[in-house]
Amino acid sequence: MTLSATFTLNWPGDALFGAGRVDQLGDVLATRGQNAALIVTDAGVEAAGLLGRVTSALDRAGVAHDAYTGVNPNPTTANVREAREMWQAGSYDALIALGGGSSIDTAKGAMAEILTGEEAFASFQRDVDKSDRAVPPFYALPTTSGTGSECSLGAVLKSPERKFVIRGRLLQPTTVVMDPELTLSLPRGMTACTGFDAFAHAIGAFTNNQVNPIADELALASMRLSIQHLRTAVEEPSNLDARAGVMMSSYLGGFCIGQKGVDGIHGLCTPVESVASTVHGQVLSTLLPHVLRYNFETLSGRYALAARRLGLTASDDDREACEAIYDAALDLASLTEAPATLADYGLERSQIPRLTEMALLSQATQRNGRDMPAENITKLYEAMI
Numbered sequence: 541m542t543l544s545a546t547f548t549l550n551w552p553g554d555a556l557f558g559a560g561r562v563d564q565l566g567d568v569l570a571t572r573g574q575n576a577a578l579i580v581t582d583a584g585v586e587a588a589g590l591l592g593r594v595t596s597a598l599d600r601a602g603v604a605h606d607a608y609t610g611v612n613p614n615p616t617t618a619n620v621r622e623a624r625e626m627w628q629a630g631s632y633d634a635l636i637a638l639g640g641g642s643s644i645d646t647a648k649g650a651m652a653e654i655l656t657g658e659e660a661f662a663s664f665q666r667d668v669d670k671s672d673r674a675v676p677p678f679y680a681l682p683t684t685s686g687t688g689s690e691c692s693l694g695a696v697l698k699s700p701e702r703k704f705v706i707r708g709r710l711l712q713p714t715t716v717v718m719d720p721e722l723t724l725s726l727p728r729g730m731t732a733c734t735g736f737d738a739f740a741h742a743i744g745a746f747t748n749n750q751v752n753p754i755a756d757e758l759a760l761a762s763m764r765l766s767i768q769h770l771r772t773a774v775e776e777p778s779n780l781d782a783r784a785g786v787m788m789s790s791y792l793g794g795f796c797i798g799q800k801g802v803d804g805i806h807g808l809c810t811p812v813e814s815v816a817s818t819v820h821g822q823v824l825s826t827l828l829p830h831v832l833r834y835n836f837e838t839l840s841g842r843y844a845l846a847a848r849r850l851g852l853t854a855s856d857d858d859r860e861a862c863e864a865i866y867d868a869a870l871d872l873a874s875l876t877e878a879p880a881t882l883a884d885y886g887l888e889r890s891q892i893p894r895l896t897e898m899a900l901l902s903q904a905t906q907r908n909g910r911d912m913p914a915e916n917i918t919k920l921y922e923a924m925i
């Protein structure tokens with residue numbers, strides 16, 4: 541590792557990791573003098589009994605609570621508004637996001653609205669961190685492993701017009717409770733798709749054009765955990781050790797997004813998600829091989845370094861080492877059982893100019909390790925369709 545570069549580290553807040561930690565949540569709030577919590581979650585999490593486990597923990601410590609359970613799988617600005625209105629109608633002193641990225645992102649959107657007094661979509665163009673309003677304590681309890689939203693500064697939301705991302709230090713959960721027991725009931729497909737997202741975050745952060753050697757080390761740790769544990773977590777859902785490994789890979793991936801952002805894999809993914817109803821991890825799986833091949837043209841040394849550090853190859857030849865990480869990435873991608881082409885998602889060639897236009901606006905695209913001018917993005921989409 542070289543530390544001759546200039547870079548910034550923004551460490552996330554507290555993290556409580558391990559099986560059974562969710563049962564301590566009430567005590568954590570009570571110790572901090574927090575007496576009433578609003579929980580943001582979805583109906584699936586409630587039906588799986590996970591909301592009940594959280595409310596039991598709060599009850600035992602005498603912490604009052606209500607829950608907003610209306611979060612959609614692709615969270616909308618309407619979800620955000622409803623959660624924020626519920627917060628403002630009560631007198632809560634802690635916000636708890638319980639669920640996958642969708643619940644955590646909805647809570648972040650509500651936090652943005654609480655802090656700015658504006659709709660979340662307006663926050664998209666504003667610096668949330670300039671707010672001088674009091675920041676409520678914000679807990680995140682992930683029930684999926686992959687989005688990294690429990691640790692990242694950003695949230696992906698959907699307005700009636702488009703998907704958009706809001707970001708801010710003040711949107712980052714102040715305490716994360718990572719209890720792998722909360723992920724044991726996650727179905728096979730969701731485990732694969734969310735887990736692959738974490739891998740895409742880590743490989744994107746490691747290879748993009750931002751400089752942060754500490755985040756790079758944690759990106760490697762995240763990728764290593766994905767490679768060690770994701771297949772087992774998919775094939776043996778009750779394997780707590782594998783669930784814990786994938787949970788930590790997600791958290792570390794989220795950390796890396798916060799420090800460096802991601803790359804063109806995500807940059808080209810968001811436009812597809814804006815125009816088609818899709819699963820994030822599947823679209824990433826469809827796009828990843830194309831973007832890796834594109835990046836290998838000028839960044840083979842970087843990918844080869846990752847392959848060697850991950851123990852995937854002993855080869856000194858960069859091209860060979862790139863093939864090793866390509867194979868490892870595609871092995872994980874195959875778990876998502878994603879369609880092979882964008883046409884399989886219902887996209888048509890006539891939509892490529894619009895997709896390209898949207899991809900160019902994305903910070904992820906701009907941070908890709910190899911430049912992605914419009915003509916190259918168009919070519920990539922043409923090869924994917």
Ligand SMILES: [Fe+2]
Nearest residue numbers: 687737741806
């Ligand atoms: Fe992602």
